[in-house]
Amino acid sequence: MAGVTSPVRVLIVDDDALVRAGLSMMLDGADGIAVVGEAADGDQAPAAADAHSPDVVLMDLRMPRVDGITATRRLRARPRPPEIIVLTTFDTDENILHALRAGASGFLLKDTPPARIVEAVRQVAAGEPILSPRITRRLMDRVAVQAGAYAQARATLAALSPREHDVVVAIGQGGNNAEIATALHMTLATVKTHVSHILTKLDLDNRTQIALLAHDAGLA
Numbered sequence: 329m330a331g332v333t334s335p336v337r338v339l340i341v342d343d344d345a346l347v348r349a350g351l352s353m354m355l356d357g358a359d360g361i362a363v364v365g366e367a368a369d370g371d372q373a374p375a376a377a378d379a380h381s382p383d384v385v386l387m388d389l390r391m392p393r394v395d396g397i398t399a400t401r402r403l404r405a406r407p408r409p410p411e412i413i414v415l416t417t418f419d420t421d422e423n424i425l426h427a428l429r430a431g432a433s434g435f436l437l438k439d440t441p442p443a444r445i446v447e448a449v450r451q452v453a454a455g456e457p458i459l460s461p462r463i464t465r466r467l468m469d470r471v472a473v474q475a476g477a478y479a480q481a482r483a484t485l486a487a488l489s490p491r492e493h494d495v496v497v498a499i500g501q502g503g504n505n506a507e508i509a510t511a512l513h514m515t516l517a518t519v520k521t522h523v524s525h526i527l528t529k530l531d532l533d534n535r536t537q538i539a540l541l542a543h544d545a546g547l548a
Contacts, residue, residue: 334360336453339382339410341367341399343391347438351386351415351445358446370394377403382410383453386445387432389416389423397426404431404533411452411534415445428540431533434458456504457536481544487529495522499535500542 338355340363342348352363365380367373371394373385385403389396400412413434414427424435433452436445437460448458485493491512498508509519523535532538542548 335362336360336449337362337364337381337383338449339363339365339367339373339376339380339385341370341373341376341385341391341396342388342415343368344388347388354442355446355449358449361446361449370396370399373399373403374406377406377410384449385410385412386415386449387412389414389418389427397423397430400427400432401430409533411455413448413452413458415440425540428536431537433534433536436460455535457534457539477544478546481541481546484530484541485545485547488526492522492526492529495519496526496538496542497547499523499538500548502539502548 338361340348340351340355342351345368348366348368352366355361356363364382365376367376369391370387373387373394376382377385387396387400391399396414396416400414403409403412409431411433412431413436414432415436415438416423417438427435434448434457436448436458440448440460451458485496488496494512495508498511503511505516505519505523508514509516512519514522523538526538527533530538530541532541539548
């Protein structure tokens with residue numbers, strides 16, 4: 329949802345009423361952000377999204393009826409889906425990868441400093457994925473490529489032009505649009521166009537999934 333103008337509309341999905349209240353107070357006090365709704369379980373997320381049209385959803389991972397990964401997948405499959413940040417205390421490698429592959433644009437731990445959560449909401453609304461630093465390190469160090477994933481990822485990337493392939497590599501290495509433009513001697517608009525074409529050609533939801541594909545292909 330790059331290009332969202334202020335205020336960024338936020339929906340909070342968490343089964344803990346105290347967590348919802350704390351996040352709501354924190355975010356509503358931030359410039360350019362408005363908490364437009366809350367949901368107490370993942371099964372309530374679609375109706376809440378319909379009612380409030382959020383730009384960003386803060387999604388808990390473990391909830392009684394429908395977990396955050398399933399709710400994320402359902403929201404991201406809808407037309408004009410919101411960006412989703414998983415906010416949880418559970419940071420296993422499996423949870424991180426499942427959430428990102430379901431379409432989440434970010435994964436933060438609940439002990440993340442409030443200012444960082446506020447900045448993450450703004451960043452994701454602008455189209456830039458976000459991960460806690462220690463999660464990024466773990467993904468780089470500990471996530472094993474599943475059997476066959478390397479060959480499959482390489483075959484998928486074969487559909488891209490050489491320049492689009494360069495952009496995929498740069499995204500996999502953690503570059504934002506401005507950094508990629510500088511490194512590849514492109515305009516910012518050209519980078520954004522390439523990213524849009526990559527997402528369409530590869531049937532992906534967001535930049536995080538591009539980065540995961542680059543990782544599977546051994547490019548990052």
